[in-house]
Structures are given as C-alpha cells and as structure tokens.
Amino acid sequence: MATQAAFMPGTEAAKRQSVLWSWLTTVDHKRIGILYGTSAFIFFLIGGIEAVIMRLQLARPDNTLVSAQTFNELFTMHGTTMIFLAVMPLSASFFNYMIPLMIGARDVAFPRLNALSYWIFLAGALFLNSSWLLGMAPDGGWFGYANLSSDQFSPAMNIDFWMLGLQILGFSSMLAGFNFIVTIINMRAPGMTLMRMPVFIWMSFVTQFLLVLAFPAITVGLILLMFDRFFGTLFYMPSAGGDPLLWQHLFWIFGHPEVYILILPAMGIVSEVLPTFARKPLFGAPFVIFSGITIGFLGFGVWSHHMFAVGMGPVADSAFSIATMLIAVPTGVKILNWIATLWGGSLRFKTPLYFSLGFIAMFTMGGLSGVMHASPPVDLQQTDSYFVVAHFHYVLFGGSIFGLFSGIYYWWPKINGRLLDERLGLWHFWLMLIGFNVTFFPQHFLGLIGMPRRIYTYAPDLGWNFWNMVSTIGALIIVLSFLIFIVNVIKTIRSGTVAGPDPWDGRTLEWSIPSPPPVYNFAIEPVVHDRDEFWLQKYGDGHGGKPATRPRAATAQDIAAIHMPAPSYWPILLALAVAFMISGLLVSMYQVIAGGLLTLIFMYKFAMEHHRPAPGHGH
C-alpha cells in the first residue's frame, strides 16, 4: 500500500522551504484554488483590456484606432481569453477550494494531478498569450471556423498558437474533471448521500462530466486541423471533398456543453448564496438538482442551434430548435426556484446577495433572448449580428461573471480570513450592473438594425453610430467598477475586519471550520445528516427537532494522526515538459521528440514518486 509522507505546516520540513518553492510544489487544494483564482483574474483583466480597445475602435464609424488585423486578433483573443482563461479557471478556483470543504474532505482524490492541472493550464495560457509578444496573435475568431483556418487562407502561425494553446488547456480541464468526479463520488463525509450534497457540489459535479465528455470532441477537431495544417491531410479541404462543416459540428458538440460548463458553477454559487442570505433553504433543491442534470444531458443534444444559418435542412433545423426550447424548461424552473427561495425569507442585503440577485435578473434576460435564438427563422436575422453578442454577454457576463463575483464576495472571508469592504462592494456591484447594461442592452438594437459581428469598423450612414458610442461608454463604466474591486482587495487583504469562521451565519460545512482553514480542513471528519448540516447543528431543522450534535472538540492527538499529502515538484516539471513538447510543433520536430521523451520520463517519475523502493533500499 502506498504511503504518503506526513506534511504539516510548522514542522521542520515546512520551515526549510522557501515561500516560492512551497507554492511551486504545493498539492494543497486550497493553494491551488488561490493560484487558479489569481491567474484567472489577471487574464480577466487582459481580456477586459482587449474588449475596451475594441469598444474604443467601434465607438465611431470608420475609426482608425487599430488596424483590421489587430481588431481581428483582439476579438479572437478576447473570446478565447474570457472563456478559457478567465471564467473557466475562476470556476476551477472555486471547485478546488470549496469542493473538499463542502463535502467534508481533507483534499481531492489526486492532489498531485490537481497541481498538474493548474500548471498545464498556466502553460497553455502563457503559450497562447505569447503570440501577442510575437506579433502573431490568433485571428480566426475564438471558434476558428474551417476553412478560413486552413494553411491556405491562414498561412502564418497565428492560428497555430490558438490551436495548440487550446489543446494544452483542454488537457488541463480534462485532468481536473477526472479528479473532481472521483473526489465527489468517493470522498464525501459519512452520511452525505448524493441528495445531501450541497447544490454547488451538484452543479460542479455535472460540470465535470460535461468537461470530460465534451472536450474530446474539440480535441479531435483540433487534431484534424493540426494534421491539415502540418501534415497535409484533407479533413477541412473543400477541394478534396472535405466539408468545412465537419469542424463546426465537432466544435459545437464541444461548444454547447462548454457554455453549460461556464454557467452551471455560477448557478451552483447562487444556489448557496441565496439560502444563506435569505435564511431559509433552497426552494425545491431536488428540482434544482434534477434540472441541472437534465441541462447537462440535453446540452449534448442542441449543438446545431449554432448552425441554423448553414443550411442543414428543415428537419435538422426543427429537431435542434425543439431540443433547444426544451432546455429552456429546466432553466426556467431553476430561476423560479431561486426566486421562491427569497419568498418568505429574511433577506440580508450584503454584497454576495446583490451579485446573486444581479445574476438572476441578467441571466433571465439573456435566457429570454436565447429563446428567440431557438427559433431558426428568427435566428436567421439574429445570428452573427450584435443581437447574439448581446445575448451571450447577458448570460456569460450577466450570468457567469455576476455569479462568480457573488462567490468571490461570499467565500473571500473563508479563504482570506478577512471580510471585503461592504461599501466598496456595493459600489462595485451597482457600477458593474449599470455599466454592463449600458454596454450590452443597446447591442440588441444594433443587431436588430443589421450590424454584423466581428467587424472592425462600419459605415457612418447606417444608423449604428449612436448605440455604438453608448455601448463604449458602458464599457468604460465597467472598467471603473473593476478598479473599485481591486481597491477593495488591496485595502482589506491585510487589514480588513477579521471574519471568523462563520461571518454570514452559513448553512454548509465550510463555515464550521476556521477562516482560513487549517491545511487539513477538518480536525475531526464530520458526519452529515442534511444538505444544510451546519445550519442543522446551529438551529435544528426548524420543525421542532433539536439541533444536530456538533462534532466534539479536536485533540492534539487527532491532529497528529492526520496525514496530508507531501508537496511535489513533478507536477510543474511535467507541465513544463508537455508545454515544451507541444510548442515544439512550432519550432522543430527535434523539440517535439525531446519534449515527448521528457514527458514520458516525467510521467514515470510522477507515477513512481510514492511507490515503494526495491527491497533492501529501506524506507
């Protein structure tokens, strides 16, 4: 049986490490969560700058702030960055930090694999953005349609950065998916049946399945593109009988589940925040859970609603239209359940609640414009116009980002031990809400009056000038709101009000341990009787039952008996080897081979790190 070295802070082993080394070799899910969150926020700012430059260019017709090529690179990188380098890793930071805490576990199933996921993500993110420094940022759109992406029409390396960067990022996401599925199934505290899992865990659980089942489709799509561009295959070559629509199918078979990957975690966060600040349980929790599962399933059956304009024929159009409208049902059910949670509650208006309320309001709007898109005839006017740009920003920004900020303000005290400033939080919220709506609501109009998307400029006599200017002003208001958030973080990170373990009078297990949690999370493994176990311990079930037994106080012996996984440098080394190998495709085959060999060797080392040595070598 494999043993893992005990590693506790405060020991001699811990003291010998430098701070930097401890972060580079960490396998602690909490630290990995912080790494993901910090990186995600930086890339979010980069994506935001890309957006602001675009909005400045589009503020006036026939503008010359940036060239056509630069603008095309900007919208490609903005989309790719926001989806893969901002929203997904922000969600990942919550998966990492909160899943073990909320299921009563001490870490994830595969701590080193967890670290590997992060370092591979960072490698992919840096690889992708290095293209800016080399003056060849990807310019094929975040969706990279064939056959514009072929080497005939995109001969330079721009597309290669995108193609290979996405592959690297895909590996990271899939590895994390395997890890969290096993963690959630296998490491729940005693008594925590599946239906007693918090709803955030359920939404994250469904998301992980979407990750591991959807990414292979784009992996294949990208492999086919890679072979076309590097080895002369004909997958997307119309002249050889290849069909550019093959790319679209593979991409969207991934791409549609991807949007649920982007929204479900935020929905999970909202499902935790609302009950806490309304002081009553989530209304219809089993229905919300089953709706999440249904959305996960149905999400694999609607991909061609992104292709209503390509000419699939009336039967395919109808089938996908019906499936898409079907998905609106569980989504709507969730929204009503959230509102019903507020009904009869005692709402404490703190920043996390504001952001969750903003989520419901904005996501509803995005969902309704989505219902319009679900109708192919209407979609033929709206797709590829600013109407759909408005739609997806309402669900991704108004939805995911607002939801994620709700989570940030909610769990920040748990992670940092100190509260964020409430007043600055409210300024952030209101400015972001107003700025967001001023930016994106007019884009519905722009779409309805014929403005296509992905254009670097437009003629002055089409009536688009006014709303473009308004939209740009909104973007600047959003920038202001983020600055306020940054000021809030800087102001309170060292000197904010100490939070204590339970600043919000929470309902779930993470609020029962100190803030920030000790490295082992729970001194005594909790036993769970209810989804809102901690609330039950504090107040009982509200129907006359006694409060549940709190776990007994931990003794020094309890803590000494805890074995935590040891840090390891193999995850970061293996990630470097993988990045070296894949980037070699843009340099030379020797680098690919060398990188490949290193990858194999490091995989072996990684696997053998905790395997026992040969007999006679002692241990």
Place this chain on the structure above:
Amino acid sequence: MMKRFVSPARVRTVLLLLAVMMLATSCGWSLWDNPMTTVRPRSDFGRWIDEIFMLISWTTLVIFIAVEGGLLYCCWRFRDRPGAPIPKQIHGHTPLEIGWTVAFALVLLIIGIPTIKIIFRTQEAPAATDLHVNVVGHQWWWEFQYPDYKITTADELHLPGGRTAAFYLHAPDVIHSFWMPQLGGKRDVVPHRVNRIILTPDVPKVTTEHPGQCAEYCGTSHANMRFRVIVHPEGEFEQWVKAQQAPPVDSTDPLAQQGKDLFTKSTCVGCHSIAGVSAGHIGPDLTHFASRGTFAGSLMKSTPDNVAKWIENPQQMKPGALMPNLGITSEQSKAMAAYLLSLK
C-alpha cells in the same frame, strides 16, 4: 453584524431608474427607419420571420415583467428587519414545481409550433418561374450572376419587385454569409455546398436600395464585404437587364481611351472581364462598372478619385485586399479610372 437593509424609498428610486433606462432605450429611438433594419421587412420571407419574432417578443416580454417583477417584489417585501426571527424553513412545494414546469412547456409549444411551420415554408423548393440568381461570395466582395439573362455583375444586386427570386449561394474560397436584413434572414455561403434563399421582394413605389453585408467572419476585410440590393418597381428591372446585356460603352474621351489602352496591356486582364476586351474570372466583371454606384465590395462610392486611389494601392483602402498592388502611377490610374467610369 452590520445592519444594512434596502429602504422602500431606495428601492423605489432604483426601480424608477431602471424603468427610465428601459424606456429611454426603447421608445424615442426608432428601429423602424434604419437602412439595415430587420423589423420592417420588405419581402414575404422577411415578414414570415417578423411574425414569429413579434410572437416571441411579446411572450418573452410578459415573462420578463413577471420574473423581474417577482424578483424585485421579493427584494422589497422580504428584506430583513431588525429582530426578525428565523423564517420558516420551507423546502419546496411539488405541485408548484409541476405547475410551472408545465407552464413553461406550454409557452414553448406556443412558440415552437409556428416556428416549425415557418421553417418548412421558408425552405420550400424553387419554382421554374423564379428568377435564378447565383450569389458568389469571394474574399471580400460579392458576385451576382443571372444565368437566365447571361449577366455577371458585382456589388449590386438588382431585383424585380413582386417576382420570386431564388438565390443559389456559392463559396469558392471560405465560408461567408449572405445577409440583406431588410429583405430577410441570412444564409451561410459554404464551400462545396450550394445553399439557397427564396424570397419575393415587395413591389416598391420607387427604386429602393437595401444595404447588405457579409455576416460570417471570413478574414481581414470581412467588415468591408458589403453589397447593395436594388429593388425595382414594375417594368424597370427589364430595362436594367437590357443595359447590362448591351456591349460595353466605347468612350470617345481621350483619357478613357488611354485608360483602355493601359488596361489591355496590363495584368488587369488576367483577373477581370470586360466583354470583348478581356476574360479574367478572379476579380469582378467590369463590363458595366460605371452602372454601379459603389465598388470594391460596395465599400466606396465610384468617384474618379476613389477609383484612381484604389487602382494605385488597393490594400491602403481595403486591408488585405487580394487585388495586387501593380505599382501603377497616379497618371496611369487617372486614365484607367476614366476608362472604368465610362463603362456605364
């Protein structure tokens, strides 16, 4: 614990602000008269789409008011009051769940059934009497062919009002999307398949112009891949056809003749066709260049200055343009522009 709650006055202010924002953006701004609007259709196809759009818009507006209203109501009614007890820990209500699930499904049925009808109606087979137009999407300009009349032109699509047109969409290079918003929805132009749009433009009182644009990102100058649709009242389309079928004008202007001479001696002839003069098929057909008010993917007005500048340095005026820079001097370009602008 900090005591902060939202007072009725504050909630009312916020509601008012939101309402003003919504109203300000909705009325007082007319989408109706926009040159590329989708909400004032000028064809049967456009109208069928607009029917469903209106149905869905009203339905979603009702849902929007109900849901957002419910949300705001809850925020106001159930705010925390100092000293309030823990609220009743209600876990759910199954009949309510079933009720609203069924309600949503019914709403979608109301939207779905007309949707399917219109899907099939808009994708019916063409009739033999339809005007056959081949639309060819190139990087970054539109070519229009009328095989029945043996006409090839670019940038401007002429249609007879009241007669059904069947557009066949061809893509020799990458995916584009053919969109004339005032006349109906778009259809992608995909290599190795021929998509179709069939519509009947309304009969206008006077010749009316409808701008169009490529709607699928197709490379550097995607934003510049525009076109114009000109719909003719009764009888005038045939005049245009006759003018297009006529041989090119042989101008007596010495500058234009100089330009023609330069044209025939340069590599221009490899890409462009002018009936009786050259037979290139890579760039637009120039036989009746001056009958069109715009050029270069309908990007610029056909003025002597614009045409000359374009000939001298296409990439300057349209990033990435595939027409090569042939190093033509400004003397030469003036002459060639005069020639092209004589080709009415």
Place this chain on the structure above:
Amino acid sequence: MADHAVAAHAVHDPNIGNTGLDHRKMGMWIFLGSDCMFFGSLIGTYLSYKGKSLSGPGPHDVFNIPLTSYSAALLLASSLFMVLALARLQEHRVKAAALWLFLTAAAGLHFVLNQVYEFTTFALHEGLRLSTNLFGSTFFVLTGFHGAHVTGGVLWLTILMVLALRGRLDHRDYTKVEIAGLYWHFVDIVWIAIFAVIYLIP
C-alpha cells in the same frame, strides 16, 4: 456505525474513498468514458467521409483483411493474457504475473508492428498517404491514434513487468495493475469497433 468503520479504514489508505472504492479505478473508468468520446469523434469523422473521396485508392482496394484479422486476434488474446497476469498476481505468483504481462505487451507490440507494416505498404506500394484523399486522411489518423494508444499501453505494461521482476511490484499493487488492465481491455474493444466499422463493413 458502519460509516465510521469505513471512514477509519479509509484514513489509512489514501487511495480508498469513503465508499470503499479505489480512487484510481474510478478515475480510470471515467478516463475511459472520455476516451470513448474521443474515438467516437474519430470514428464519426471516418464514417461521415466514407465513400466521399474524390480520387485515389479506397478501403477495399488496399485492405489486407487476413492480416488485420490476425492483428485483432492478437489483441483479443492479449486481453486474455492480461486477465491471467492479474490472476497470478492475486495468487502472489509475481514471476508468473510478470510472464503474462510480458506476453500481453509482446502481443500488443506485435499488433503495432503489423500496423507499421500495413501503413508502410499503403504508403509505398498502394499510393495511399495522409494527403492522398479523404480515405487516407481519416484512416491513418483514426487507426494511428489507436496504435498510439496501444503503444502507450505496451510501454506501461513493460514498466509494470520490469518492476515486478525487480521485486517492486507484488499482490499489494493489484489495483495498479488492474487499472492498466482496464485500459488495455478498452484499447482492445476500440479495435473491435474499428475493425468492424472500417475493415469489415462494405
């Protein structure tokens, strides 16, 4: 309570969860589910382009069905060898397990060598390469990635065999060998699918 007993045991073995199931086995099953989608996409691509090549050799111009049937039999046999290796390991017969691991890996290697032979024959004598036509592109990429999976498996099994021979692997590592076995069986099943869909069906 039974929960506590399981929990108490689990604390000592970091690979066993509170359900009593091994993390690594569960992880492998989920990885295989993901890999199903991977091969499903590749097979789907092959099928969507079947018969659509504009020129060049087609499947039944070049396939050597006897050879590939032999390869399929090799993989099937190797799955049996894998089961035997696991059985021996469970019986604490490490050397015998190492032998069966060797035979499994050898059969897999033989499969890969057959495939190399097949690929070179197609490229050099049949005029079928990656860039020849849609059949060439889809065939080589699909079967090539499968072959790469087999190669990875052969490497893995070889390492397990060497560890066993060096005394670093025994019945206590049953789960580690079991998950290699799961992967190997999966690779075998994918080949059955590819063989049937690509080679056998006209």
